Amino acid sequence: MTGTVERRRRVGTRRQILDVAVEVMAERGVAGLSLSEVARRVGIRQPSLYKHFASLHAVYDEVFREGAEHQRDAVARAVRGSAPGLTALLAAIEAIGRLAMANPVVAQLLSWRPVPDFTPSEEAFRPSIEMVEIVRATLRDAVAAGELDPAADSDDGVALVSILVSGALTQQLANEPDAGYEAGRFSSLLPRAFAMFVQYFAPKAEEQP
Amino acid sequence: MTGTVERRRRVGTRRQILDVAVEVMAERGVAGLSLSEVARRVGIRQPSLYKHFASLHAVYDEVFREGAEHQRDAVARAVRGSAPGLTALLAAIEAIGRLAMANPVVAQLLSWRPVPDFTPSEEAFRPSIEMVEIVRATLRDAVAAGELDPAADSDDGVALVSILVSGALTQQLANEPDAGYEAGRFSSLLPRAFAMFVQYFAPKAEEQP
DNA sequence: GTCTATAGAGCGATAGAC
């Protein structure tokens, strides 16, 4: 039997630092990340960490970047796997919800600002922008298909979607963080919140010519 | 001219500790509150703080309690000053929004869980429960007046309202914390989010007998 | 209710040997 430390070594120290960092944040809160604690659990001395990351903020930044990438990829996958338009939009929303509840710490880092002096670098933030563009494109598709009023394809439309998603997840993470996406009192309301949005932007009577 | 420290002394040390605590949280993040820093700014030695509060958590708890009371009072005031039903509900929602943007730190303490090892005491939490009851009562009024479908007067109805409110405020606080309620890209969408809710729970065709 | 003194612990980061 290989000891835990030994096994961990084999995965690559850098990878391991990031995983343990998320672990620590889960226990102490996102702002409670400490490189000393990470080093302790990884099984190296704290100064050795600086060979892998330039600073505490650099660790936050990389966790942010990876989290944003996963989120964008989950949305892209959900959209690709669905009929374009409203079906894809709902799939995207649910994908974000499931991912957030499976990884609450990263979700908090991405959508709140829990570490006051940390701002993600431009590079770390880029996947989030790309994700918004994907959502925007599904809104455009839904409008083109006559499923939504043209007003939905707008900055306000995207903002309203993000309000619904972040509202459900915020309430869920703050009140029942361990409930899971399906069981959660708030996260399970996401489809109904989506229905509110769809009804609000229901296309007017005129059909496309 | 009275010096700052002197003036502060006159307001009462306990009051001052709470005000400065909010100040510090605004600068360092909610989780970054430090009694040493509070004592420094108040102009007393840090051990003296313990004559006023038993611990760091006790300070958090009191900030939470006062914040929850203010929120409840703002909602009660908004409801009392409006026609019962939907008008009152919108007024309540906007009151929460304005209060949150005027006091972002307290809003974060109330609706997120930014301090991992702090949970508000039952007493501190009570005003929040009372606020929810007020909101629930306005839903009941709106249903009785035929403004909403009976389904709106339910736990899910309240949860959906809270999702809209916390979603708009979370996005606003995380992305444009200094924008103010009226100017904020997200907070200014609260009335439209409310309209989504109203339309979703529009009463069915039958009138009351 | 304020003070001094102190215990006991934590942290991020750097220098320099191997």
Place this chain on the structure above:
DNA sequence: GTCTATCGCTCTATAGAC
């Protein structure tokens, strides 16, 4: 890329004099 040693700083909380 790991280590030891260390700097310099932060913090919460308690004991006990006034």
